[in-house]
Amino acid sequence: MVAKKYNKTTLKKFRELLLSERRQIVEDLDYQKSELNKTITDGTGELSSATYHMADVGTDMAEREKTSMFAHRQAKYLSDVDEALGRVDNETYGVCIICGDLIEEGRLIAAPIAKYHVPCKETQNQRNHNQ
Numbered sequence: 741m742v743a744k745k746y747n748k749t750t751l752k753k754f755r756e757l758l759l760s761e762r763r764q765i766v767e768d769l770d771y772q773k774s775e776l777n778k779t780i781t782d783g784t785g786e787l788s789s790a791t792y793h794m795a796d797v798g799t800d801m802a803e804r805e806k807t808s809m810f811a812h813r814q815a816k817y818l819s820d821v822d823e824a825l826g827r828v829d830n831e832t833y834g835v836c837i838i839c840g841d842l843i844e845e846g847r848l849i850a851a852p853i854a855k856y857h858v859p860c861k862e863t864q865n866q867r868n869h870n871q
């Protein structure tokens with residue numbers, strides 16, 4: 741049985757897609773990082789000047805939490821994208837890692853880091869739920 745895989749032209753197209761996705765994430769992360777630093781600086785100034793602004797500080801902290809969670813997610817996504825680029829290189833990209841079938845091109849365009857095709861993804865989700 742010959743392993744299924746996408747042809748080089750298609751793989752090249754997805755490499756482009758992943759690379760542009762990657763650029764976007766790096767930009768977002770840089771932006772988030774500068775925002776995070778700004779918030780920390782502002783928060784400190786706020787604390788020393790007026791304690792009755794505690795509510796505001798709380799909001800700032802929640803905001804900071806949100807930003808850092810977002811940055812965390814982006815960093816995770818970045819490593820997923822890098823992983824996917826690795827799969828493009830060894831020509832296993834677009835192949836469901838569970839059943840070895842090709843993942844539909846439309847799904848890959850919508851979710852370029854997809855590792856499972858839809859039926860296997862659903863099985864996987866159910867498994868995660870049960871954990």
Ligand SMILES: [Zn+2]
Pocket residue numbers: 836837838839840841856857858859860861
């Ligand atoms: Zn599958």
